[in-house]
Amino acid sequence: MNLNILENYPLSELTTFNIGGPARFYVKTEDSGSVYESVEFARRQGVPFYVLGGGSNLLVSDRGYDGLIIHIANTESDTSTDGETVYKTCGAGVVWDRFVSECVSENLFGVECLSGIPGTVGGSPVQNIGAYGQSVEGLIDEVIAVDTADGNIVRFSNAQCKFSYRKSLFNSEAFGRYIITSVRFALERAGKPSVKYHDLETYFQKDADITLQDVRTAVLKIREHKGMLQLEGYRRFKCAGSFYKNPVISAGHFDEIMGVLDGAAQNRNWYWPQSNPGADSGADSEVKLSAAFLIDNCFGKGFRKGRVGLAPNHTLAIVNYDDATFTEVIDFAKLIEDTVYERYKVTLDREVQILQ
Ligand SMILES: Cc1cc2nc3c(=O)[nH]c(=O)nc-3n(C[C@H](O)[C@H](O)[C@H](O)COP(=O)(O)OP(=O)(O)OC[C@H]3O[C@@H](n4cnc5c(N)ncnc54)[C@H](O)[C@@H]3O)c2cc1C
Structure with a gap:
């Protein structure tokens, strides 16, 4: 197979942040067969490689990347049915929202709340994308990947992907080892559209007869209002969606934070006690906090510094407002992280991947 390797390839237009210098080498893999060949090319050149999907969760350094970018673009797809379950196997390069739109129009349940998330099918299991009460772990049957250690094709069951909140095998212990070439989803032909999340419940009138298309339309409208559609x-x-995860802290730590907040803040919807069934009796339980609430308290909504700032209606998104550099974004992020830590002793974990 002939790989079309390009040199000094600009990366900024390939990410939703629109930031970043060139890659020393770049290849677009239109079929899964050329994925491992690309890895071998990088090894022959003695350079590292990095996988790129839709570039919607990635911040690239201004210096660029001194290695090979493998841009996943294979879109071969297949559908089969077993009773009420429809299995869709999609190439990793399929645009995520195209897949969602197709499922909704075929009246398949389970993915409607994930409408409008940018990126590719291959990127979806990496950080276990989620929104409005659904996450991709709920519909993944299998992830098919190339093992970059030996070129073998590996099939991961849902359990083997080790999914949790914005986390999987692929962005934790096995980060960088597997290149996902396709994902097999299990969707249901019968069910009820998911309207669990506060924003969606508010959008719909109680007991309204809601279709999957209604939920998709509502999610797209809410996202549009937040500026979170691409x-x-x-x-x-120009951003990567939420820059931070919502932190989970101990109940004791939570009580300390509550102690310093005014009464009005105490009553707002910004924390969610986590059930902790595995904990021994007497063990500290945990509370998930809204990172946006903590940031808003420190900086106010829409805080900006120079060419970087928070999205006006979605605090968790750090935005490149005017050709900002990588360094400007990182400096801004550090300011946010240090200030929140200083005031609340809470560490904000980044959701976005940094490539430098
Ligand atoms: C406006 C906006 C809104 C967003 N909203 C949400 C949201 O609601 N919920 C949510 O969870 N996320 C959200 N995101 C984040 C982002 O869309 C998701 O993380 C998405 O799944 C990233 O996919 P991608 O193809 O763009 O991956 P990329 O950004 O290209 O890559 C991200 C990481 O995944 C790895 N990767 C990508 N493809 C593969 C592959 N085939 N095999 C192995 N590794 C791979 C990359 O190496 C990199 O480490 C949002 C982003 C934006 C810009």
């Missing part, structure tokens, strides 16, 4: 025809912020 679809054609919508206002686009």
Whole structure:
């Protein structure tokens, strides 16, 4: 197979942040067969390699990347049915929202709340994407990947992917080892559209007869209001969506934070006690906090410094407002992280991947 390797390839246009210098080598893999060949090319050149999907969760250094970018673009797909379950196997390069839109129009349940998330099918299991009460771990049957250690094809069951909140095998212990070439999803032909999340419950009237398409439309509208759509025809912020995960802290630590907040803040919807069934009796339980609430308390909504700032209606997104550099974004992020830590002793973990 002939790989079309390009040199000094600009990366900024391939990420939703629109930041970053060139890659020393770049290859687009339109079929899964050329994935391992690309890895072998990088090894022959003695350079590292990095996988790129839709670039929607990635911040690239201004210096670029001194290695090979393997841009996953294979879109071969297949559908089969077993009773009420429809299995869709999608190439990793399929645009995520195209897959969602197809499922909704075929009246398949389980993915409607994940409408409008940018990126590719291959990127979806990596950080276990989620929104509005659904996450991709709920519909993944199998992840098919190339093991970069030996070129073998590996099939991971849902359990083997080790999914948890914004986490999987692929962005933790096995980070960088497997290149996902396709994902097999299990969707249901019968069910009830998911309207669990506060924003969605508010959008719909109680007991309304809601279709999957209604949920998709509602999610797209809510996302549009937050500036969190990257679809054609919508206002686009140059960002990677939420820069931070919502932190989970001990109940004792939570009580300390509550102690320093005023009464009004105490009553708002910004924390969620976590069930901790495995804990021994007497063990500390945990509380998930809204990172946006903590940041807003420190900086106010829409805080900006120079060419970087928070999205006006989605605090968790750090935005490149005007050709900002990588360093400017990182300095801004450090300011946010240090200030939140100083005030609340809470460490904000980044959701975005940094490539430098
Ligand atoms: C406006 C906006 C809104 C967003 N909203 C949400 C949201 O609601 N919920 C949510 O969870 N996320 C959200 N995101 C984040 C992002 O869309 C997801 O993380 C998405 O799944 C990233 O996919 P990608 O193809 O763009 O991956 P990339 O950004 O290209 O890559 C991200 C990471 O995954 C790895 N990777 C990508 N493809 C593969 C592959 N085939 N095999 C192995 N590794 C791979 C890369 O190496 C990198 O480490 C949002 C982003 C934006 C810009």
